[in-house]
Amino acid sequence: MGEILVCDWGTSSFRLMRVSASGEILAQVATDQGVKQLNPEDMEAYLKAQMATLGSVNDLVILCGMVGSGIGWYEVPYVNCPASMYLLSEALVQIPNTELRAWCVPGVKLETPDGRADVMRGEETQVIGWLSEATQGDRAKSVLCLPGTHSKWVQIECGEICDFSTAFTGELYALLNEYSVLVQGEQTVSDVAFTAGLAVSEKTSGLIHQLFNARSRSVLGMQSPMDSASFLSGMLIGSEVGAMAASLDRDTKVHLICGDYLAEPYGMALKYFDVPYIHYSGNTYSALGLKALADASSEI
Numbered sequence: 001m002g003e004i005l006v007c008d009w010g011t012s013s014f015r016l017m018r019v020s021a022s023g024e025i026l027a028q029v030a031t032d033q034g035v036k037q038l039n040p041e042d043m044e045a046y047l048k049a050q051m052a053t054l055g056s057v058n059d060l061v062i063l064c065g066m067v068g069s070g071i072g073w074y075e076v077p078y079v080n081c082p083a084s085m086y087l088l089s090e091a092l093v094q095i096p097n098t099e100l101r102a103w104c105v106p107g108v109k110l111e112t113p114d115g116r117a118d119v120m121r122g123e124e125t126q127v128i129g130w131l132s133e134a135t136q137g138d139r140a141k142s143v144l145c146l147p148g149t150h151s152k153w154v155q156i157e158c159g160e161i162c163d164f165s166t167a168f169t170g171e172l173y174a175l176l177n178e179y180s181v182l183v184q185g186e187q188t189v190s191d192v193a194f195t196a197g198l199a200v201s202e203k204t205s206g207l208i209h210q211l212f213n214a215r216s217r218s219v220l221g222m223q224s225p226m227d228s229a230s231f232l233s234g235m236l237i238g239s240e241v242g243a244m245a246a247s248l249d250r251d252t253k254v255h256l257i258c259g260d261y262l263a264e265p266y267g268m269a270l271k272y273f274d275v276p277y278i279h280y281s282g283n284t285y286s287a288l289g290l291k292a293l294a295d296a297s298s299e300i
Contacts, residue, residue: 001300004060005051006290009067010122011036011149015286016050016061023132023291025284027054035065035072043073044098057100060300062092062290064105065122078109078119082162085128089296103300105293108161118166123152126282127161129289130257143248144255146282147262149174153244167240173233182214183228193227194265197234198242198272207239237269245273257282 001021008015012034018027029050038046051057068076076093088105095102107121123146131139144154149170155163177183196217200210214232218225248254254277256266263279270277294300 001291001295004062004291004294005054006287006294007047007061007063007067008065008122008125008286008290009047009063009072010034010065014046014050016047016054017287018054018059019287019291023288025287029053035067035069040071040073043067044100047073047102048100051100060101060103060294062103062105062294062300063095064125064286064290068093068104068107069121074104076104076106078107081108081110081164082157082160083108083124084160085131085292085296088124088128089293090298092293092297092299094299103294103297105290108164110164118164120152120164120166122286123154124161125289125293126257126285127154127156127289128292129285129287130255130280131156131159132288132292138255142255143244143252144257145244145266145277147256147258147266151240169236169240173236176211176214176232177229182211182232184218185225187229188224188226190224190227190230191268193223193230194234194268195272196223197231197236198238198269199234200231201235201238201242207235210235210239233265234269237265238272241266241269241275242273245270245275248275251276253277255280257285259283 003018003020006017006019014033015030017025020026048057067073074095079087079091091106092103095104105125107119108124110118126146127144139159142156146152151167151169153165154161200213203210214228217223218228254270254275256263256277256279259282
């Protein structure tokens with residue numbers, strides 16, 4: 001397959017890319033018009049307008065992310081975990097009732113007999129993109145961390161997504177930072193306060209008993225009120241990373257897939273808990289994954 005358009009359309013962001021036959025990004029447009037900012041009936045027109053800026057509305061376009069959810073343009077069913085590139089490529093859904101040649105990647109769902117339930121939309125495509133460049137050894141068995149509003153920890157075995165879990169870290173931080181008493185007034189970025197938060201996250205009392213530290217430490221003069229957000233971030237990320245570190249085999253390397261902004265705090269947390277890691281910029285993996293799924297599909 002030659003050049004195509006691929007689109008990673010999430011809750012709060014939109015990214016449309018023209019990619020070459022090899023998956024190289026040739027041109028792109030990125031906006032803050034995620035599905036939460038648009039009505040479902042307006043999404044087709046918005047996509048058409050952005051496609052026109054990159055060439056033609058007649059081009060094939062492959063989409064992933066929340067655009068395929070119940071609050072998106074058209075809801076695409078999840079596939080079951082374990083999920084392979086073949087399973088995902090064969091479950092691509094053509095968007096109906098449009099003249100666009102638009103297909104959407106399904107998300108992945110996890111349901112276990114003991115009551116665990118989890119879902120992802122968009123991250124599975126990043127994982128497929130990462131797998132397309134991974135070594136044979138990494139494809140055989142790996143642990144991936146994809147930080148974000150809802151961070152995903154993904155277990156890879158034999159080139160498949162065999163298990164995953166979601167951490168509510170990003171959204172919880174945003175809610176507490178904006179609406180709770182824990183963070184008050186102007187804030188600064190403090191590595192010292194962040195590390196102190198990591199240390200508190202190790203305590204056996206659990207996160208629900210630790211959160212008020214962000215407030216009480218400032219009230220008692222143990223830290224500047226301007227460092228509360230950094231301390232809170234350290235506690236939350238530390239709780240997430242520490243829990244996963246405890247479940248990993250010794251010397252397991254974590255593949256950290258994200259932008260530089262999140263790579264720094266997550267890298268600090270992984271180092272704090274003595275977990276080796278390697279960072280990959282996540283900007284290209286959606287494009288690589290979407291192109292790989294389109295190439296593998298027998299329907300397109």
